[in-house]
Amino acid sequence: MESLDWTGMAKTYSVDVQTPDSASTANALFSGFKTTWSTAGVTAKVDFRQNCESFPEEEKSWQNEINEGKSDESVAESILVKAKKQGKKTALVTSTRLTHATPSAVYAHYSDRWHEKSGDDDFCPSIARQLVSNARFFDIIFGGGMKNIGPELDRLSSPHKVISTKEELMTLNKTESYLGIFADGHLPYKTDRDPESDPSLVEMTIAALKNFESHEDGYVMIVEGGRIDHGHHANQAHKALEEFVEFDDTIETVLKHVNLDETLVIVTADHSHSFTITGYGARNSSVFGDATISMKYSEKYDPRYPGSFTKIQYAQSKAKEELKYNQPQEVTHDKDYLFPGSVSKRDVDHGADDVPVYASGPMSHLLVGTYEQSYIFTVMMFSLCLEEFESAPHCQ
Numbered sequence: 001m002e003s004l005d006w007t008g009m010a011k012t013y014s015v016d017v018q019t020p021d022s023a024s025t026a027n028a029l030f031s032g033f034k035t036t037w038s039t040a041g042v043t044a045k046v047d048f049r050q051n052c053e054s055f056p057e058e059e060k061s062w063q064n065e066i067n068e069g070k071s072d073e074s075v076a077e078s079i080l081v082k083a084k085k086q087g088k089k090t091a092l093v094t095s096t097r098l099t100h101a102t103p104s105a106v107y108a109h110y111s112d113r114w115h116e117k118s119g120d121d122d123f124c125p126s127i128a129r130q131l132v133s134n135a136r137f138f139d140i141i142f143g144g145g146m147k148n149i150g151p152e153l154d155r156l157s158s159p160h161k162v163i164s165t166k167e168e169l170m171t172l173n174k175t176e177s178y179l180g181i182f183a184d185g186h187l188p189y190k191t192d193r194d195p196e197s198d199p200s201l202v203e204m205t206i207a208a209l210k211n212f213e214s215h216e217d218g219y220v221m222i223v224e225g226g227r228i229d230h231g232h233h234a235n236q237a238h239k240a241l242e243e244f245v246e247f248d249d250t251i252e253t254v255l256k257h258v259n260l261d262e263t264l265v266i267v268t269a270d271h272s273h274s275f276t277i278t279g280y281g282a283r284n285s286s287v288f289g290d291a292t293i294s295m296k297y298s299e300k301y302d303p304r305y306p307g308s309f310t311k312i313q314y315a316q317s318k319a320k321e322e323l324k325y326n327q328p329q330e331v332t333h334d335k336d337y338l339f340p341g342s343v344s345k346r347d348v349d350h351g352a353d354d355v356p357v358y359a360s361g362p363m364s365h366l367l368v369g370t371y372e373q374s375y376i377f378t379v380m381m382f383s384l385c386l387e388e389f390e391s392a393p394h395c396q
């Protein structure tokens with residue numbers, strides 16, 4: 001990704017919180033609206049509600065509009081839906097459940113990102129149900145989440161062919177649309193994957209790209225390496241970093257398949273994590289090892305010195321207190337090792353940092369500097385000549 005031509009920084013905070021969740025940041029990226037925590041596919045007029053039945057009457061109108069297939073000023077439409085309406089091919093590819101926060105913001109509209117699966121007497125349609133009802137806006141949909149989506153598949157009215165195996169993924173027909181669901185939940189981490197049966201992010205992405213090669217009106221594709229985030233949430237830095245390497249491999253593969261004279265490529269994160277590498281580790285030493293230089297001076301001058309500690313640290317960790325220090329190298333280099341943190345917590349929170357944006361291709365120079373995360377959506381709309389930008393000089 002660092003080979004891309006232009007670099008910027010995006011501000012990730014939500015309307016109501018300093019440190020955002022993945023749904024609100026996905027909404028900013030893909031729909032152009034900063035919104036409230038844990039909501040997506042909507043504007044900031046909609047507040048987070050865990051139970052749709054708890055909506056005050058004056059707030060129910062936007063949800064009724066969604067139920068009726070209409071739209072109002074509280075509903076935010078994603079870049080993929082807008083592009084599809086203008087005749088472009090569209091693809092959504094993720095290593096997470098397709099009903100998870102980031103991908104769901106591309107097609108669903110909700111006040112509660114955790115309402116992934118339908119329940120009895122739902123007032124609000126579940127995210128899984130909205131995926132099936134809105135599948136017509138996507139030519140390719142690849143990810144996991146069969147446990148949520150499976151019960152809804154009898155409602156699928158679009159002509160998508162549903163596939164679930166790597167073998168099927170490798171033999172796509174370019175004239176068909178596909179809904180590929182390759183795991184019951186999230187796809188396995190790279191460190192745990194069976195390469196014979198579990199598709200990688202690279203394989204899903206290239207399969208989608210090849211499906212679009214002959215389409216003259218262009219395409220828009222969103223690819224998420226979502227399990228990077230999950231590894232960090234669990235203090236499993238080995239898994240997070242291996243997922244990041246695969247994400248970077250996916251970028252390299254994409255760049256070999258596209259023409260940057262006519263394709264805008266943007267690489268970014270939806271948010272940061274409270275992950276850091278500290279302790280003055282020696283160059284060319286394992287990032288998963290101990291902070292040797294820092295330990296040397298701490299042991300000599302700091303009476304509070306607790307013993308050896310790893311370079312990788314989190315602000316929060318579910319690792320047991322007694323396992324924070326003096327762990328042998330074979331333990332810290334295990335793929336399932338839980339790296340320590342300063343605050344004991346079951347699930348690691350995101351960070352509030354600005355995140356880098358890398359870009360190449362048409363209009364990529366507009367992504368230099370520091371800007372609101374929602375600005376990235378504006379650049380994509382401008383590059384694609386959609387809606388208010390269709391008469392821009394470069395679109396003629």
